[in-house]
Amino acid sequence: MPNVMDYMISPYPIRIIDSKVDASKLKLRTIRVGQVGHLPGRTLFRKGVVFEHWAVVYIVSGSGVYAENGREEQIVSGENLFFFRPGCSYDFGPLQGGSWDEYYINFNGTRIMDWLEAGLIAGGDVFQVRSDKGFTHFFEGILTRMEGGAPADADRAALLLEELLLECSFVIKENGRTAQEDLMPQIREDLHSCIYGHMDVVQIAAKHHISMSTLRRLVRRSSGYPLHDYIHRLKMSEAKHLLLNTSLRVKEIAGRLHYQDTFYFSRLFKKYMGISPQKCRCNV
Numbered sequence: 001m002p003n004v005m006d007y008m009i010s011p012y013p014i015r016i017i018d019s020k021v022d023a024s025k026l027k028l029r030t031i032r033v034g035q036v037g038h039l040p041g042r043t044l045f046r047k048g049v050v051f052e053h054w055a056v057v058y059i060v061s062g063s064g065v066y067a068e069n070g071r072e073e074q075i076v077s078g079e080n081l082f083f084f085r086p087g088c089s090y091d092f093g094p095l096q097g098g099s100w101d102e103y104y105i106n107f108n109g110t111r112i113m114d115w116l117e118a119g120l121i122a123g124g125d126v127f128q129v130r131s132d133k134g135f136t137h138f139f140e141g142i143l144t145r146m147e148g149g150a151p152a153d154a155d156r157a158a159l160l161l162e163e164l165l166l167e168c169s170f171v172i173k174e175n176g177r178t179a180q181e182d183l184m185p186q187i188r189e190d191l192h193s194c195i196y197g198h199m200d201v202v203q204i205a206a207k208h209h210i211s212m213s214t215l216r217r218l219v220r221r222s223s224g225y226p227l228h229d230y231i232h233r234l235k236m237s238e239a240k241h242l243l244l245n246t247s248l249r250v251k252e253i254a255g256r257l258h259y260q261d262t263f264y265f266s267r268l269f270k271k272y273m274g275i276s277p278q279k280c281r282c283n284v
Contacts, residue, residue, distance in 0.1 A: 003015055004016070008044060009039055009042055009043070009044045010039055010040060010041045010042045010043055010044070010099070011041055011043070012040045012041040013040075014037065014038065014039045014040065014042075015037060015038045015143060016035065016036075016037040016039075017035065017036050017037065017143060017146045017147060018034070018035050019032070019033060019034055019035070019146060019154060020149055021149060021150075021151050021154040022151070025151040026151055026154060026155055026158075027151075027152075027155050028155045028158045028159070029109070030109045030110045030111040031107065031109045031111045031158040031159075031161065031162060032107060032108055032109045032154075032158065033105060033106075033107050033142065033146060033154060033157045033158050033161055034053055034105075034106040034107055034108060035104075035105075035106050036103075036104070036105045036106075036139075036142055036143050036146050036157075037102075037103070037104050037143075038102070038103050038139065038140075038143060039101070039102040039103075039104075040101045040102075041062075041099045041100075041101065042062075042093065042094060042099055042100055042101070042102050043093075043094055043098070043099045044093055044094075045064070045091075045092070045093030045094060045095070045096070046090070046091070046092060046093055047091045048089050048090075048091065049089065049090050049091075049092075050087065050088065050089050050090075051084045051085075051086055051087075051088075051090070051106070052086055053086055053106045053107060053108045054083065054084065054085060054086060054106065054107055054108065054112060054121060055083065055084040055104055055105060055106035055107070056081070056083055056104065056105050056107075056121070056164070056165065056168065057081070057082050057083070057084065057102060057103070057104045058080075058081050058102070058103045058104070058129070058135050058136075058139060059076055059077070059078060059079070059080045059081075059100050059101065059102055060078060060079065060100075060101040060102070060103065060136060061078040061079075061100065061101045062077075062078060062094060062098065062099050062100025062101055063075070063076060063077045063078070063094065063095070063098055063100060064076045064092065064093050064094035064095055064098060064100050065091070065092065065093070065095065066082050066090070066091075066092045066126055067090065067091045067092070068085075068088050068089070068090055068123060068124045069088050069089050070089065070091075071124070073091070074125065074126045075126070076092075076100070076126055078100075078101075079128065079129045079130075079131060079135075080126050080127065080128060080129065081126070081127045081128075081129050081135070081168060081171055082125065082126045082127065083121055083122060083123045083124075084106075084123070085123035085124075085209050086209070087207075087209075088123060103135075103136070103139035103143075105139065105142060105161060105164075107158075107161060111162075113211050115162075115165055116209060116210055116211065116214065117211060117213075117214060118169065119169050119172060119173070120162075120165040120166060120168055120169040121165060121168065122172050123209070125175075127168075127171050127172055127175045128171075128174075128175060129171050130171075130174070133167060133171070135164070135167070138160060138163070138164040138167070139164075141157075141160050142157045142160050142161060142164070145157035145160065183208050183210070183218065184218060184222045186208065187204065187208060187215070187218065187219070188222075190204045190207065190208075191204065191219070191230065191231060191234065192234060194231050194234070194235075195231075195234050195235050195238050195257065196256065196257065196258070197257075197258045201215060201227060201228075201231075215227065232268055232272065233272055235257045235259075235268075236268060236269050236272040236273055238257065239253050239254075239257060239265075239269055239277065240269075240273060240280060242256070243277055243280050243281045244280070244281065250262060250265070250266065250277045250278065253265075253277070254266075265277075
């Protein structure tokens with residue numbers, strides 16, 4: 001595919017390849033490379049962009065910023081790596097008057113859940129890549145394979161992508177971050193919404209692009225309690241607050257916290273608080 005000019009993006013020729021391969025002709029159905037590109041001298045800054053698919057971005061040289069979901073901007077410089085997660089909002093690009101040399105690949109497929117579990121991909125942070133990693137070689141290899149448009153080459157590109165992401169996992173580890181554990185402050189906040197049933201655990205896992213098994217493991221590692229035990233504890237703490245500070249009946253409190261069986265609610269309350277709801281209120 002020839003280089004094209006788009007002066008809104010860069011004053012230099014750029015390469016952008018959209019996969020036109022029929023998915024039914026791919027042998028690797030769980031991994032699919034979508035759009036890939038090389039944007040040398042990129043000057044375009046984008047704000048509030050939401051992507052449909054995961055993407056990995058490698059900055060060869062230049063500088064700029066990256067921020068996910070309105071959080072504090074992180075400085076981006078040469079040999080830096082970051083990811084885009086579907087459904088998140090991003091501000092990113094070179095600052096006014098600056099530029100950077102960018103490679104990117106977006107991808108989708110059920111294999112992504114395995115990559116999340118293994119720490120091959122991680123959103124929200126900028127990672128420094130050692131110069132001896134040879135990341136440009138991976139991106140150029142995937143671009144070359146995708147240019148031909150043959151299903152076999154698209155499969156080869158997918159395999160090379162997985163090899164690239166394996167190298168990304170080493171970079172993430174070298175940067176001293178366990179990506180999933182850094183989600184815990186947000187996860188704790190969302191788990192509090194379970195108290196009144198505004199969200200459920202499946203929605204929380206999906207929101208943070210992790211599997212249910214990962215959610216359970218993170219909560220247990222952080223709190224020492226199994227996931228549903230942790231939620232029961234949050235609810236019983238709220239129940240105690242309602243007992244001591246409102247005139248709501250025990251049955252009403254149980255209903256508000258989504259326990260339809262008042263006797264079951266009372267047993268749980270005594271288990272976690274060491275006292276029945278009635279005695280808790282009487283002890284004020």
